[in-house]
Amino acid sequence: MRARTCRSIRAELFITNAVVIGASGGIGRALTQAIADSDAYETVFALSRSDISLPAPIRFTTIDVTNETSVTAATQVTAAAGQIGLVVVASGILHGPDIKPEKAIRVLDPAAMASVFAVNTIGPALVAKHFVPLMPRSGRSVFAALSARVGSIDDNRLGGWYAYRASKAALNQILRTLAIEASRTHPETVVVGLHPGTVRTALSQPFRPDENAPGVFAPEECAMHLMDVLEGLKVSDSGKIFAWDGQPVPP
Template identity: 70%
Template sequence: MNAPGLGRGPAAVVVGASGGVGRALVAALAAGGDYDTIFALSRTPAPQPDGVRPLAIDVTDEESVMAAARDLGEAGPVGLAIVASGILHGPGIAPEKAIRALDPAAMARVFAVNTLGPALVAKHLVPLMPRRGRSVFAALSARVGSIGDNRLGGWYAYRASKAALNQVLRTLAVETARTHPDLIVAGLHPGTVQTALSQPFRPEPGPGLFTPEESATHLLRVIGGLTREESGRVFAWDGQPIPP
């Protein structure tokens, strides 16, 4: 069994289940046996093992998020929701080394996926989470989203989108303290993981580079240890808090 504090409810949800960390989280949750159903949400759902139900979602399209939430609502309360989707680079998108490289269209796309996407998921999934009893809503953030920890500069769009995500999570924690007093909201920094997202920057395995499976184990351990008093904060893969 996974850590007993992961959450309560018959269903767990992983958004961004086609990515490296998302896939590993789905596999770890399915192996743990703590939930009747694991929902694996992604833009292009893939076949899943028994106990895992794939669903389509585009986090930048509210109609798509609403449709997924309707399907999720049929399974009963959602005890755990993890948003593992995100974008750092892609066609026409690359981390900026200097302000002169900032492209407004690329920055808007990064914000749409990294900030607005998790916010929309929270808007439509939190109502499916129990009002009483421990539950967790988490989203993958990043240490570079910390304003206080920014010493190197650069990466304007990605840094700003994760800083904004952290504020969304903090604000959600304040609100849900009234509506869902046992719900824990958290941002999670997975470290550097051997995935397509980090490959251009850490192409070779080495110290400090985790496999997706290692990252999933770390993140679920952190989730399992969170307390209600820590809701709204961001934590690294080793459980250490990250400054705002």
């Protein structure tokens, strides 16, 4: 898949607005700024649970992807501004005070697993439920969610990380299913998952190699890679998962 120029994409992609969910995270914030800098959208909505301040044309709105009432409220705010040509779900959880990636099945905690699924799987599904209807039924638009290579079943050679792997695998299936449904009502909408690689964020900090190791990106670098992928997407790519370098991730 070859990325095209920003100018050609702007002519094709310009609808009105873009939305980034999880905009307070490292990747989400960098993506929000990169999308705003592209001048492809009139307004870029930065949605997150935590308040953030970014310059115009970025507007902040609160959202909690684990609460459908919150998702609905955020949808209403963005809908008032017009149609949405791009939605990126950049929220996600790998670890927390009571959540740790499992090294063995014996340590699996059902409550922690449910929390991981609520953010990584159900959350993006709720976002799709409420935001896809705001996307144009004609003309190119994109719905993307951050996935992970560890969600690939074929690529799983190390085991472990049960909740996180399963939540991303389930997300990939939701995106595939959404792509099929969206093709009937929004035939030019592209639905994809994005694997950002290893990025210097709080999510990856306990597990990544040395920060200066090859293949470890700053959030801004990651955002530029993902922008290239988004700009190069074709309708035939809908339902697939792509890594930061544009290469497909096996199912």
